[in-house]
Amino acid sequence: MADGKLSTVLSRYGIQPRYHKVIEDLCGGQADFLSDILLSDLDGRIDDEGSTITGPVARGLIRKLQEGGGVAAEASVPPPAASVAAEEAEVEVVELPEDPSDLRAVRRAVAAQGRLDEGMRGTPADVHKLRAAADPAIVSAIAAGLRGRLKDATHAAAALRSIAITPAAALQACEAGVPAALAEALQRPAVTAGPVLTWALPAVARLAQHRETHGRLMAANFARLLEAHAHGRVKASSASAWKQGKEDEPVRRLDLVAAIALAFLSESGGVDLASRVPLRAVPDFVDMLQKRLFMFNADEVVSSRSFCGLPLYWRPRFMLQAVARLVEHSGAHCATAWRTSLPELLVALLEGDLPGDAAENKPYGSPDVLDMAKACGQSMLAAHAGLPEARDSLQRALQVADVGKSVAKSKAKVVSKL
Numbered sequence: 001m002a003d004g005k006l007s008t009v010l011s012r013y014g015i016q017p018r019y020h021k022v023i024e025d026l027c028g029g030q031a032d033f034l035s036d037i038l039l040s041d042l043d044g045r046i047d048d049e050g051s052t053i054t055g056p057v058a059r060g061l062i063r064k065l066q067e068g069g070g071v072a073a074e075a076s077v078p079p080p081a082a083s084v085a086a087e088e089a090e091v092e093v094v095e096l097p098e099d100p101s102d103l104r105a106v107r108r109a110v111a112a113q114g115r116l117d118e119g120m121r122g123t124p125a126d127v128h129k130l131r132a133a134a135d136p137a138i139v140s141a142i143a144a145g146l147r148g149r150l151k152d153a154t155h156a157a158a159a160l161r162s163i164a165i166t167p168a169a170a171l172q173a174c175e176a177g178v179p180a181a182l183a184e185a186l187q188r189p190a191v192t193a194g195p196v197l198t199w200a201l202p203a204v205a206r207l208a209q210h211r212e213t214h215g216r217l218m219a220a221n222f223a224r225l226l227e228a229h230a231h232g233r234v235k236a237s238s239a240s241a242w243k244q245g246k247e248d249e250p251v252r253r254l255d256l257v258a259a260i261a262l263a264f265l266s267e268s269g270g271v272d273l274a275s276r277v278p279l280r281a282v283p284d285f286v287d288m289l290q291k292r293l294f295m296f297n298a299d300e301v302v303s304s305r306s307f308c309g310l311p312l313y314w315r316p317r318f319m320l321q322a323v324a325r326l327v328e329h330s331g332a333h334c335a336t337a338w339r340t341s342l343p344e345l346l347v348a349l350l351e352g353d354l355p356g357d358a359a360e361n362k363p364y365g366s367p368d369v370l371d372m373a374k375a376c377g378q379s380m381l382a383a384h385a386g387l388p389e390a391r392d393s394l395q396r397a398l399q400v401a402d403v404g405k406s407v408a409k410s411k412a413k414v415v416s417k418l
Contacts, residue, residue: 229258
């Protein structure tokens with residue numbers, strides 16, 4: 001029988017006691033992970049009365065879990081942030097725990113709940129992230145947790161995603177043996193894979209965004225692992241495994257998260273890695289980027305689950321970086337990109353019709369979306385693809401961006417002389 005606290009939550013959701021133990025096993029006894037349970041996890045399991053849970057019953061249970069968890073999910077969405085100062089006044093800073101093996105406390109301290117969780121704004125939460133990444137005891141605990149029980153592996157993966165915010169922080173994690181442990185997490189048995197993959201794959205993508213980690217990730221065989229997830233050959237990460245959500249809730253696309261990580265790795269692996277990304281992912285990437293470019297506050301970004309169906313804050317640069325690497329190294333992916341709305345989006349970014357995200361990449365100086373738009377546009381023009389009119393528009397936009405950059409540099413020099 002499930003513990004009293006979890007049973008109370010499940011009863012409040014309208015779930016009969018006969019199913020409580022099965023659900024407890026799947027979520028590791030943690031109510032926070034109820035929303036990560038898959039339809040395939042419940043289908044065919046045996047309840048406390050010895051009966052097999054059929055497909056329709058499993059769907060009903062999933063619906064109750066998701067509807068019941070809606071209030072909690074909404075409460076965790078960060079509010080729109082007008083400024084860092086406003087955020088600091090409203091959100092309590094959670095200190096790192098004295099015991100590094102308390103991964104739940106580590107996760108809470110570095111998750112930046114109630115903030116823009118991208119780690120590029122220099123908030124106290126960002127300081128915690130960098131402190132955690134530089135602490136060998138915490139990084140070792142994360143590596144051990146990834147190999148541990150369901151709840152420990154999930155907390156570890158989520159914490160890893162939060163702390164790998166700079167090349168140095170990501171490299172420190174890699175040097176502590178995290179890639180091997182993370183690779184094991186991606187190969188967990190299907191019954192426990194769902195909750196872990198939800199955080200493990202974004203953690204891989206976060207590491208892969210930094211070129212400094214690529215050698216260690218590829219040495220840990222991530223090219224093969226990510227390819228399997230990206231092509232839906234792993235049941236728990238396939239799109240079909242997550243179609244049991246609310247009608248108005250986007251499908252959780254862990255296969256696309258894996259494809260993004262592969263695209264990042266292609267910066268080092270070239271055409272071999274780029275060719276492993278499904279061509280069908282390119283229109284999905286562009287669609288996500290387009291929707292994100294028209295979202296102007298953190299609340300909307302998180303609550304809409306715009307990043308592959310996950311409730312995470314992300315910058316437009318993150319997605320455009322993945323697309324830029326693909327079009328740079330793969331002619332097939334570049335040709336596919338020309339047939340999407342990407343050329344128009346690049347023109348709008350380069351000409352200033354769409355806002356950049358430079359204000360969010362301080363103090364660590366990561367490339368902003370305009371930097372990536374230039375790189376992506378140049379790679380697209382280098383390929384023999386696209387209609388003449390579209391190519392001309394993109395070429396003119398790149399020239400406009402170059403002129404604007406030159407003017408900005410000239411103004412900066414004048415100001416410095418004054």
